[in-house]
Amino acid sequence: MSTSPAPCVAAIDIGGTKIAGGLVDPDGVLLHRIERPTKAKAPDPDEVFAAVAEVVAVLAEHEPWAGVTAVGVGSAGPVDIGLGTVSPVNIPAWRGFPVVARIRELPQVDGLPTVLGGDAVAMTAAEHWRGAARGYANAICLVVSTGVGAGLVLDGRVYPGPTGNAGHLGHITVDFEGEPCPCGSRGCLERVASGTAIASWALANGWRSPGGPDGAVDAAAVAESARAGDPVAVAAFDRAARALAAGIAATATLVELDVAVLGGGVLRAGELLLAPLRHHLTTYAALPFTQGLQVRAAELGTDAGLIGAAALALDPA
CATH class of the missing domain: 3.30.420.40 (ATPase, nucleotide binding domain)
Structure with a gap:
């Protein structure tokens, strides 16, 4: 049969x-x-x-x-x-x-x-279905990598928007006097908090790769230096975390969120990014209905x- x-x-x-x-x-x-x-x-x-x-x-x-x-x-x-x-x-x-x-x-x-x-x-759909946003009715899920992307869960469902680009957090302005962005705007979150931006800012402020002149120049190398206590490397992650906190808090103020889930290659840095992000959220997520916002690492990886x-x-x- x-x-x-x-x-x-x-x-x-x-x-x-x-x-x-x-x-x-x-x-x-x-x-x-x-x-x-x-x-x-x-x-x-x-x-x-x-x-x-x-x-x-x-x-x-x-x-x-x-x-x-x-x-x-x-x-x-x-x-x-x-x-x-x-x-x-x-x-x-x-x-x-x-x-x-x-x-x-x-x-x-x-x-x-x-x-x-x-x-x-x-x-976002994956993390809401099987990962760190599971069970939350309202969430933002971010991919922090070469760029910064994000998606929204509202009232228990993924909300893509009419064209599929809702929640595009990487291209909100967090610095009015910031660098021009390839998207055509200026001071975008992606220009501060992406892996590329973390490495670029660290280099411009005196950081050098722990591998010497031939070493890697990326967020992972900056994270290695930050773990060793390099103050510029630590500051690069703090700067990125502050920008992410501002963007997440602004979104939570608009739509009321329960949780922010962060994934992508930069999150291999773990608490180097997440700890200052949580700290800065206490400043930016100041209204009573935003203060309970949780921050979690994504669970599903690649x-x-x-x-x-x-x-x-x-x-x-």
């Missing part, structure tokens, strides 16, 4: 360095994971998409693919979930690229429902993009 294949979702996570794919069951368990490098500098958009097609083709070779009921896609942005298009900053060939239509045309997908979300919104893409397709309450 034959049985129907167990249902699952195909998930795709598109970033500037890699394109990952996975099969996720209805409980949020990642069954398979693969990835391919993103040809981010390729001038031909089809050459970039070829990696997506390869990821889907490899996933389709696994037995659970027979139970796929939908495809969830999380992508670096900006995105437009209404049009099904993406314009990742780090993939110049993709401007208004119709990624949803192209994926649905793949023979393995053959028109299955395909749902798009921004990568930070996907991370799986968050795929689990979140699946969550967007399944839309678990």
Whole structure:
């Protein structure tokens, strides 16, 4: 007696360095994971998409693919979930690229429902479903990495906004006299609190990599120095934490939040960032209805993009 294949979702996570794919069951368990490098500098958009097609083709070779009921896609942005298009900053060939239509045309997908979300919104969906924001009705989840992205949970549901970019905290202004930002504004949170910004500010203020002239110049290297007590490195993380606290507190004042969840590569620094962030929140989250705001580290790590893409397709309450 034959049985129907167990249902699952195909998930795709598109970033500037890699394109990952996975099969996720209805409980949020990642069954398979693969990835391919993103040809981010390729001038031909089809050459970039070829990696997506390869990821889907490899996933389709696994037995659970027979139970796929939908495809969830999380992508670096900006995105437009209404049009099904993406314009990742780090993939110049993709401007208004119709990624949803192209994926649905793949023979393995053959028109299955395909749902798009921004990568930070996907991370938010994952952490609300299976991670550190689980059980909270109102949350902001941040990815602090090369840039700063974020997504919102309001009244128990992920809120992407009309185009899928709601909660784009990295591009609110936290410094009126701050540096120009590639987005066209000035003094954006991302220009203060991203891993790139932490390393740049530390360098400009006298920090030197613990590896010497040939050492790494990134947030991880600054964190290494901060753990050793380097005052400039410590100040770089405090500055980033203060900016994050201001942005989170402003959001909590607008929409009333229960928790802020932080993930991304910079969070490998742990309490070097989280401890001063909590401290600065006591200053910026001053109104009574913001004072109970909790700060938590994300729990799902590198799986968050795929689990979140699946969550967007399944839309678990």
